[in-house]
Amino acid sequence: MRLLLPILLVASFFSFVTQAAAQAPGTKLRVATRNLEPFSFEKDERRVGYAAELWEQLARETGVEYEVQVVNTAADIIEALKNKTADVGVGAISVTAKREESIDFSQPFYESGLQILTSGGGGSFGDSMLSLIKNLFNLELIGMFLLLMVTMLIISHLVWRYEHKVNGDQWPESYKAGLWESFWWTISTLLVGGADNKGPVGVGGRIIAIVWMLLSIVLVSLLTASFTTTLTVNTLKGxxxxxxxxxxxxxxxxxxxxxxxxxxxxxxxxxxxxxxxxxxxxxxxxxxxxxxxxxxxxxxxxxxxxxxxxxxxxxxxxxQNYAFALQQDSPLREKLNQALLKLSEQGVGNELRKKYFGEDQ
CATH class of the missing domain: 3.40.190.10 (Periplasmic binding protein-like II)
Incomplete structure (x- = not known):
């Protein structure tokens, strides 16, 4: 118990000295950043970007002076804070549980996340046509076409079977020649609603014809929808x-x-x-x-x-969220958070979003 009081006094004194040093007039904060557009980069001999300009306004708001040191990666910024060779990390620095174990963060100033960039679509007319032709030979369209052909052959066979006995002029007795004539009638009915000067006259043939005409309406609708959907999806999709x-x-x-x-x-x-x-x-x-x-x-x-x-x-x-990175237990944290809230209420974040991303968010 007698040792506890001196220890607490020393700890309190050390904390006071640290905070006083961080805020002492004339001292400059060491800011570590990296070149990563559009958050922090060099332009016209000046450091600009969403995070860099937000930090600049934050520094003015809190009355601190700073000097910038540029490193190569986000990992280098984190390492500088851990080794206490930097006081603040500025840029697109993600807040993660692993990083929080060794450093501190201000409150987030930007919500982000990962996204995928691919190369596809657009291009020349030749590339688009090649892609379209490839999409014509996909399993779904081929399956639909084969099903349609089988259905047409069945209908053609049934019409010939009933018609060649009563209408030999239009449906020959020979199965090969008769099936060809029947198939011509079937495909004409499917595409244009019938064949000129050709049609079943027997009861059985006309019943099959009625069934086929009704079925054609459904099949054309389904085939068109399937064809359009498949081409559209496969053309857009990579x-x-x-x-x-x-x-x-x-x-x-x-x-x-x-x-x-x-x-x-x-x-x-x-x-x-x-x-x-x-x-x-x-x-x-x-x-x-x-x-x-x-x-x-x-x-x-x-x-x-x-x-x-x-x-x-x-x-x-x-x-994930971006935030300003700080040394572990940094005395700057509360001061920066208060200033961040004030700037947010003034719409500074929206102005920077519009400047670098083209829209208010």
Whole structure:
């Protein structure tokens, strides 16, 4: 008990000194960031981007001065905070349970998530026609066509069977010649509602004809719907349409990001690159099957290329939040959170979203 009081006093003094040092006039916070458009990057000798400009306003609001050190990856930012060589991490830094074990975060300022970028669709007229022709030879359409042919042959056989005995001029006695004439009548009835100067005259033939005419209406509707749906879906759809299609595929993402671990768990063949721009270029050149990374960053980089073949597919998944990273038990946390709330109420976040993503969110 006698030892406990001195220990508490020392701890309180250390906390007071730390907080005072962090807020002392003339001292500059060490801000670690990385170049990742559109959140933090260099332009016209000035650091800009959604996170960089939000931090700049936050620093003005709280009255702190800072100096920026640029590192290569998000992992380097986290390591700098853990080693206490940086005070704040600025950028698209995801809040995760693993990171929370060794550092602190401010309240989130942006909700994001992973999304998939693929290369498909668009392109030249020749590419579109080739894709259309390939889609004509899918199992569903072939199955529908074969079923229609079998039905037509059955109807043709029945009409010939009843008609060749009473209408030999139009349905010859010979089975081969008679079936051909009967098939001509059957297909004409299906497509245009009948054949000129040709039709059953016997009772049995006319009953079959009535059945076939009614059935033709249904078959044409079903075939048209199936044909249109299959072509539309298969033309729009590629090999990768969601996270479930990624196992076994070559997928590009940024080295050292949390996405690498996620892709490895899903069984994808991970191809790491230094930047998102490198990932997108690898996809454009056909070196990988897809790019998976934070949705706003991938959309931004893909949009810069203005390539119709590059498509974001599916919805965002593995949703996550971006926040400013801090040292563990940082005395800055409460002060920054209060200022963040104030800026949010002033609409600063919406202004930056409109500036970098083209719309209010």
């Amino acid at each position: 090999d990768i349409n969601g996270p479930g299609d990624l196992p076994g595929k070559k997928v590009a993402t940024v080295t050292g990001s949390t996405t690498v671990d996620w892709l490895n768990r899903k069984g994808a063949k991970v191809e790491p690159f230094a930047t998102v721009a490198d990932c997108v270029m690898a996809l454009k050149e056909g070196k990988v099957d897809a790019v998976v990374y934070d949705a706003p960053v991938v959309q931004y980089e893909a949009g810069k290329l203005n390539d119709d073949k590059l498509q974001m597919v599916g919805q965002m998944f593995e949703r």
